[in-house]
Amino acid sequence: xxxxxxxxxxxxxxxxxxxxxxxxxxxxxxxxxxxxxxxxxxxxxxxxxxxxxxxxxxxxxxxxxxxxxxxxxxxxxxxxxxxxxxxxxxxxxxxxxxxxxxxxxxxxxxxxxxxxxxxxxxxxxxxxxxxxxxxxxxxxxxxxxxxxxxxxxxxxxxxxxxxxxxxxxxxxxxxxxxxxxxxxxxxxxxxxxxxxxxxxxxxxxxxxxxxxxxxxxxxxxxxxxxxxxxxxxxxxxxxxxxxxxxxxxxxxxxxxxxxxxxxxxx
Amino acid sequence: xxxxxxxxxxxxxxxxxxxxxxxxxxxxxxxxxxxxxxxxxxxxxxxxxxxxxxxxxxxxxxxxxxxxxxxxxxxxxxxxxxxxxxxxxxxxxxxxxxxxxxxxxxxxxxxxxxxxxxxxxxxxxxxxxxxxxxxxxxxxxxxxxxxxxxxxxxxxxxxxxxxxxxxxx
Numbered sequence: 001x002x003x004x005x006x007x008x009x010x011x012x013x014x015x016x017x018x019x020x021x022x023x024x025x026x027x028x029x030x031x032x033x034x035x036x037x038x039x040x041x042x043x044x045x046x047x048x049x050x051x052x053x054x055x056x057x058x059x060x061x062x063x064x065x066x067x068x069x070x071x072x073x074x075x076x077x078x079x080x081x082x083x084x085x086x087x088x089x090x091x092x093x094x095x096x097x098x099x100x101x102x103x104x105x106x107x108x109x110x111x112x113x114x115x116x117x118x119x120x121x122x123x124x125x126x127x128x129x130x131x132x133x134x135x136x137x138x139x140x141x142x143x144x145x146x147x148x149x150x151x152x153x154x155x156x157x158x159x160x161x162x163x164x165x166x167x168x169x170x171x172x173x174x175x176x177x178x179x180x181x182x183x184x185x186x187x188x189x190x191x192x193x194x195x196x197x198x199x200x201x202x203x204x205x206x207x208x209x210x211x212x213x214x215x216x217x218x219x220x221x222x223x224x225x226x227x228x229x230x231x232x233x234x235x236x237x238x239x240x241x242x243x244x245x246x247x248x249x250x251x252x253x254x255x256x257x258x259x260x261x262x263x264x265x266x
Numbered sequence: 267x268x269x270x271x272x273x274x275x276x277x278x279x280x281x282x283x284x285x286x287x288x289x290x291x292x293x294x295x296x297x298x299x300x301x302x303x304x305x306x307x308x309x310x311x312x313x314x315x316x317x318x319x320x321x322x323x324x325x326x327x328x329x330x331x332x333x334x335x336x337x338x339x340x341x342x343x344x345x346x347x348x349x350x351x352x353x354x355x356x357x358x359x360x361x362x363x364x365x366x367x368x369x370x371x372x373x374x375x376x377x378x379x380x381x382x383x384x385x386x387x388x389x390x391x392x393x394x395x396x397x398x399x400x401x402x403x404x405x406x407x408x409x410x411x412x413x414x415x416x417x418x419x420x421x422x423x424x425x426x427x428x429x430x431x432x433x434x435x
Contacts, residue, residue: 033349033354034340035341035343035354036336036337036339036340037337037339155354155355156354265346265350266346
């Protein structure tokens with residue numbers, strides 16, 4: 001039991017960028033729906049209890065990938081890590097929907113070597129070769145964390161929604177840049193490319209500092225991984241789900257988490 | 267003196283092609299607002315079905331030029347309802363649809379029947395949306411019937427005044 005706790009704590013510490021399980025990881029755009037010949041969007045990324053309130057820790061952006069509507073990768077600009085938030089800008093020059101995602105994953109392992117507790121973290125391809133011969137009590141978990149948001153210049157497009165088949169992913173049924181107060185939106189969650197059924201999805205609206213009730217919602221995914229949210233208010237929303245899968249024979253257990261930030265307009 | 271040729275032209279057109287008489291007209295009262303920093307509103311006018319899906323944009327008025335704050339199209343998104351229901355899928359400027367912002371007062375749009383050839387007879391809404399820099403946004407819906415003469419009106423309360431729809435036949 002003690003070892004489990006140690007391992008979980010260790011897992012939490014290494015499950016960057018969701019470094020502290022109690023805190024919520026978020027990446028919030030300054031605008032989501034834009035018009036014109038080109039546009040700039042800024043992003044704030046951090047981890048804190050109140051979503052979009054930078055008061056705890058900045059997010060590490062090691063896995064940041066910005067995908068343009070034509071499938072190319074766009075370099076983020078003006079990246080700066082502050083005390084409580086990381087900021088960067090993306091210059092939108094193509095019409096359509098961009099995906100901005102911070103994706104981290106790999107294998108975390110702990111083992112004993114010569115009576116000493118050791119830890120290892122790395123790419124899935126390096127495991128188990130990276131574990132030295134003679135290691136005992138090897139415990140390993142596959143991790144996948146995806147924190148993403150979407151922004152659209154002029155007409156919305158869907159090219160960036162193609163899933164990779166790794167970890168938890170969102171496949172929109174309703175376009176994430178077409179959300180309005182009072183309307184319902186449906187999205188599907190996939191785990192390793194398959195429908196993620198029966199997951200709890202937390203829906204939290206920003207601005208919690210200026211009201212007393214957190215006004216959070218939880219919805220469950222159906223057999224096809226789909227869930228529907230009817231937006232009670234306009235605002236920036238944080239959607240989160242996670243799933244742990246126990247090890248099965250040679251297959252490692254896994255710990256996958258997903259966060260999307262979407263804006264609902266009045 | 268300059269009116270004369272225009273009148274002649276109109277008569278000429280009417281005589282040659284009576285079918286292109288103006289069949290749908292929308293008048294929009296843009297209120298005169300006493301505010302320290304008044305900018306003419308961006309306005310969109312479109313036809314939608316009763317389920318609020320857009321059929322056709324009739325007019326969109328926005329700054330046609332680029333200034334040191336940006337291009338006029340940068341703020342089209344502030345016509346939020348129109349933008350998500352059809353504006354963002356349009357290619358602008360659009361002939362006979364887009365134009366410069368209009369001054370406060372009564373503005374009239376007349377749509378020749380030829381531009382509504384695809385519109386099936388039935389119940390629709392005219393939607394007028396106005397969004398103003400450093401000001402608010404308002405949407406006014408006016409239900410009307412296409413396929414016979416009728417008039418309808420509704421009124422806004424902040425960014426828009428009276429909206430009148432006239433189907434002339």
